[in-house]
Amino acid sequence: MAVQETILQHPILTRFAFPFLLIFFIVFALLEKTELFGEGKKQLNALISFVIGLIFVSVLYPTEVVGNLILFLTVALIVMFVGLMLWGFVSGESLKENFLKNKGVKWTVGIVLVIAVIMALLWATGIHGGILDLLFNQTWSSALWTNLLFVVVIAVALAVVLKNSD
Known part of the structure; x- marks a missing residue:
């Protein structure tokens, strides 16, 4: 039995278009936000983002690392969403009232996030072993x-x- 492939799973999209668009939009947004090349330089920012995106997708290793990090990000977002839903069901209160005002909780969450990102980078690059x-x-x-x-x-x-x- 053959597995059907959708248009969104085509190798042209998954290996070139999606990674290119991701890097293009992230770099463009950063350049626009920081105004690195001056105010109102959308064409220059777009051209630089375009070139960086093309350079990015022309090399296989960074594309695979970012693909693996995106997988980690989607799983982490779902886990956080479920955790926040359960918190809301159990406590019945807003997170702003008691959870986010506690500095100990903020530090703990920050440390856990830093450790998770480091572990994700080690896993995505394949050097964890x-x-x-x-x-x-x-x-x-x-x-x-x-x-x-x-x-x-x-x-x-x-x-x-x-x-x-x-």
């Missing part, structure tokens, strides 16, 4: 992580004690 082996499968890695955890625990304990003494 080498880094994980370097960090966790060496003869010295268990001693390093034990000592690092010990230093972090001491630093947190000192921060709590010094904060409470003020």
